[in-house]
Amino acid sequence: MSSRDGAPLRLATRSSPQATAQANAICARLADAGIAAELVFVDTEGDRTQAAQVPLHSIGGLGVFTREIQTAVLDGRADAAVHSAKDLPTDTHPELCIAAIGARRDARDALIGARRDTLADGATVATGSVRRRAQLHEVRPDLHFVELRGNIGTRLDRIPDGGAIVMAVAALQILELSDRIDEILDPKDFVPAVGQGAVAVECRADDHATRAALATVNDPGTYDAVSVERAWLRELGSGCSSPVGAHVIGATLWAFLAGDAGVQRRQLDLVGDASADHAAAAELARAMRDAAMVR
Numbered sequence: 001m002s003s004r005d006g007a008p009l010r011l012a013t014r015s016s017p018q019a020t021a022q023a024n025a026i027c028a029r030l031a032d033a034g035i036a037a038e039l040v041f042v043d044t045e046g047d048r049t050q051a052a053q054v055p056l057h058s059i060g061g062l063g064v065f066t067r068e069i070q071t072a073v074l075d076g077r078a079d080a081a082v083h084s085a086k087d088l089p090t091d092t093h094p095e096l097c098i099a100a101i102g103a104r105r106d107a108r109d110a111l112i113g114a115r116r117d118t119l120a121d122g123a124t125v126a127t128g129s130v131r132r133r134a135q136l137h138e139v140r141p142d143l144h145f146v147e148l149r150g151n152i153g154t155r156l157d158r159i160p161d162g163g164a165i166v167m168a169v170a171a172l173q174i175l176e177l178s179d180r181i182d183e184i185l186d187p188k189d190f191v192p193a194v195g196q197g198a199v200a201v202e203c204r205a206d207d208h209a210t211r212a213a214l215a216t217v218n219d220p221g222t223y224d225a226v227s228v229e230r231a232w233l234r235e236l237g238s239g240c241s242s243p244v245g246a247h248v249i250g251a252t253l254w255a256f257l258a259g260d261a262g263v264q265r266r267q268l269d270l271v272g273d274a275s276a277d278h279a280a281a282a283e284l285a286r287a288m289r290d291a292a293m294v295r
Contacts, residue, residue: 012078085195107197191245259292
């Protein structure tokens with residue numbers, strides 16, 4: 001079976017080692033289904049600001065790693081866009097759709113360089129995530145936090161003396177660097193970012209041939225879980241810069257939100273009906289937003 005009358009399916013992606021590995025994994029899954037694919041590399045705003053260590057929240061947060069990749073699909077340079085699902089804003093472009101989400105890797109966060117119980121008082125932890133800072137501050141208010149951006153190799157080279165960095169386990173897994181992990185954090189306490197550990201593939205909503213091809217790499221369980229997480233975040237708004245996390249474990253949505261009135265942690269039992277679960281996730285987000293006084 002070949003996509004688009006024999007032409008390879010063109011997958012737009014960032015060129016970082018992690019993004020390339022993720023896109024190649026999608027290519028391999030497509031190949032298993034008899035569908036040829038090739039990568040189209042795209043430079044993004046997020047990539048261009050990595051070296052300067054500019055905080056993500058100061059340049060627009062969500063979307064800085066995805067907009068140019070989506071544009072490549074919209075202007076015909078590519079047939080589909082491959083993203084880390086956690087980078088993808090919840091306000092989907094009206095001409096695009098998420099056609100597939102691959103099977104999720106380990107969504108948990110990890111410390112590299114030290115364990116929590118071996119970090120000295122006042123030790124430095126490097127992370128660019130306001131969510132990770134807020135969650136670690138809850139259990140270790142003595143820690144000092146500094147900005148950290150860059151590709152995986154760059155981050156691993158920037159472990160503070162006597163300190164640690166925080167990274168997603170999935171990012172280390174796909175690059176076969178799991179041996180660098182010192183401690184994996186419990187996702188019920190250190191709730192991951194929405195979509196963490198999953199890879200989403202977008203295409204034009206009216207491109208039925210590409211949608212059919214991408215359906216072969218979709219993992220229904222991951223798709224449903226990430227969709228619930230995104231419904232929760234959508235209610236908060238894609239522009240929300242507060243520390244937030246939501247992650248489905250089994251039939252439960254675990255959610256975290258920090259605001260002016262403190263931290264909110266809630267759980268939601270899911271019923272397995274997409275419409276009902278999305279509505280309940282949005283209601284939970286509204287309740288948490290009001291309680292945490294997030295503007």
